[in-house]
Amino acid sequence: MRHRVAGKKLSRDRDHRKALFKNLIRALVIHGSVKTTESKAKAVRRLVEKLITKSKQGTLHSRRLIAAFLQDKQAVGKIVDELAPLFKKRPGGYTRIVRLGQRQGDNAMMVKLELVEKTVKKEEKETKKKTTKTTKTVKKVKKDEKNKSDQGK
Numbered sequence: 001m002r003h004r005v006a007g008k009k010l011s012r013d014r015d016h017r018k019a020l021f022k023n024l025i026r027a028l029v030i031h032g033s034v035k036t037t038e039s040k041a042k043a044v045r046r047l048v049e050k051l052i053t054k055s056k057q058g059t060l061h062s063r064r065l066i067a068a069f070l071q072d073k074q075a076v077g078k079i080v081d082e083l084a085p086l087f088k089k090r091p092g093g094y095t096r097i098v099r100l101g102q103r104q105g106d107n108a109m110m111v112k113l114e115l116v117e118k119t120v121k122k123e124e125k126e127t128k129k130k131t132t133k134t135t136k137t138v139k140k141v142k143k144d145e146k147n148k149s150d151q152g153k
Helices: 014-031 038-055 060-070 073-086 122-152
Strands: 033-037 095-102 109-115
Touching (some): 014 033, 014 060, 014 073, 014 109, 038 060, 038 095, 038 109, 060 073
Antiparallel strands (some): 033 109, 095 109
């Protein structure tokens, strides 16, 4: 009987399972989404939700607890600095699972585990600002050229 036994074993020993979860969480945090099997996604989802909820406190203690689990400075920084403010008002449900279909080899259900909110990178923000400014100046130049050509007629 499985009384009070939480989580899936996924046919792995404890260390292998822990490493698998850490790698999936790291990929999800850094890239925003990850393609995996449904059972792995459901197992990882619980852990990601707990980490993001912990990061919303914004304390040094919570940052160190997340770092002790993930052991990746880049992922910890992204969770605490970018994802926590993004999900500040959301009480839970930070991830979604989208089914992609069966895998060809073993017919396992493949899913895409992704964060509900998308982070906008600083470089993308800057390029958006630059493109809007340049398009405005180009439109002004074209209008001026059109007005000059109309005056010459």
